[in-house]
Amino acid sequence: MSGIRATHELHARRFSRNLGVAVALAVFVAIVFALTVVKMKRGDPLQGFDHVVRPGMEDSGS
Amino acid sequence: MPDLAISAAQEHEPTFGDYVALLKPRVMSLVVFTALVGLLVAPASLHAIEAVAAMLFIALGAGAAGALNMWYDADIDSIMRRTMKRPVPSGRVAPDEALAIGIGLSGLAVVMLGLATNVLAASLLAVTISFYVVIYTMWLKRRTPQNIVIGGAAGAFPPMIGWAAATGSVSMEACLMFALIFMWTPPHFWALALFMRSDYENAGVPMLTVTHGRPAARRHILAYTLLLVPVSLWLALGPVGGPVSLAAAVVLNLMFVRGAVQICMRPEAVAQGDGYAAEKAFFRASLFYLFLHFGAFLADAVVRQAS
Structure with missing residues (x-):
């Protein structure tokens, strides 16, 4: 049971593209995570206004 | 298959x-x-x-x-x-x-x-x-x-x-930085259009070099380069600027205006003869102009932070 092997130049190209997309997605996830940590540590409001006015959030100055 | x-x-x-x-x-x-x-x-x-x-x-x-x-x-x-x-x-x-x-x-x-x-x-x-x-x-x-x-x-x-x-x-300084790039763009692209010769014409893109002729484009490059000077100096003398920005603005504008005057004075035949050397040099200089200008703002910000 060997792994998937590239049998054509096309497969190598697809692999490099998939790898690039995977790295880009991993970077995106890392940035969203890091941003979340920064904003939570600072105590930013994590929930914005929806269709209902919330007096408590107005006081927070957001 | x-x-x-x-x-x-x-x-x-x-x-x-x-x-x-x-x-x-x-x-x-x-x-x-x-x-x-x-x-x-x-x-x-x-x-x-x-x-x-x-x-x-x-x-x-x-x-x-x-x-x-x-x-x-x-x-x-x-x-x-x-x-x-x-x-x-x-x-x-x-x-x-x-x-x-x-x-x-x-x-x-x-x-x-x-x-x-x-x-x-x-x-x-x-x-x-x-x-x-x-x-x-x-x-x-x-x-x-x-x-x-x-x-x-x-x-x-x-x-x-x-x-x-x-x-x-958004403040006045942000608007001035906007203005600096806005005034810089036409000379940058018209210099490119001058030495790319027939590219835009073949594609049917009405660049100034195609619609008004190359001498007109040369005059416009000089006009916009001159208009760039006060914007650059205003920024350098304002809160965003400082000694580095001012020195950079003076030197870069002198070089840029000199290049624009040279382009404006050049007959097309001479430019064609030397393979548009001055136009290509001006185009490259325009990239340095912007990078160094913004680099100078950054340097002044670092100096301000340090002091």
């Missing part, structure tokens, strides 16, 4: 590098640098993570606008020597794919910039993308010789976005 299937699939099998090229990385580098300077010289600071995220999403937005430009302009890009090797005109990326990537990344960049920083910065990024794609690419580029004058606004927004990301507002 499998080989035939592979051959057919290869026609639209872009590499990751093709996708990167679709986002015009060279244009992106200028956008990122000017936006970064706008963010760092602003009188407010972001957390490092927020600043990195802001830069990334501004760059992504600029890249998305580039992809949409490439999708729409594929027909004329395939005619011009300078652009015919781009991913869409060369057939490496399918037009529909470029459109989907452009729209998807635009939305992602705007929403994420809004979440990372503030709504004003995100709105300015959305305006920038729309301006570049709709106003410049779809409307002005093929209709008027003022295309790059008005369209230049799209390239002028990044420092203002960086400033807005840091401060949540």
Whole structure:
């Protein structure tokens, strides 16, 4: 049971593209995570206004 | 049969590098640098993570606008020597794919910039993308010789976005940084149009060199270069500037005006004779002009922080 092997130049190209997309997605996830940590540590409001006015959030100055 | 299937699939099998090229990385580098300077010289600071995220999403937005430009302009890009090797005109990326990537990344960049920083910065990024794609690419580029004058606004927004990301507002300094790039864009592109000769004409793009002639373009380069001087000095003498910016503004403007005068005085036959050496040198100098100018603002900001 060997792994998937590239049998054509096309497969190598697809692999490099998939790898690039995977790295880009991993970077995106890392940035969203890091941003979340920064904003939570600072105590930013994590929930914005929806269709209902919330007096408590107005006081927070957001 | 499998080989035939592979051959057919290869026609639209872009590499990751093709996708990167679709986002015009060279244009992106200028956008990122000017936006970064706008963010760092602003009188407010972001957390490092927020600043990195802001830069990334501004760059992504600029890249998305580039992809949409490439999708729409594929027909004329395939005619011009300078652009015919781009991913869409060369057939490496399918037009529909470029459109989907452009729209998807635009939305992602705007929403994420809004979440990372503030709504004003995100709105300015959305305006920038729309301006570049709709106003410049779809409307002005093929209709008027003022295309790059008005369209230049799209390239002028990044420092203002960086400033807005840091401060949540737009001030006179941000507007002056916008004005600096806005006034710089026409001489930069008209110098390119002078030495790219028939490229724009063949593609039917009404550049000033085509509609009003090359001598008129030379005069316009000088006029806009002269208009650039007060903007540059105003910035250097204002809160964003300092001794480094002032020295850079004086030296760079002297060099730039000298180059513009030289271009203005040159007869076309002489320029053709030396392979447009002065025009090419002016074009290269224009890139240094902008990088060094914004680099000087950054240096002054560092000096201010240190003192």
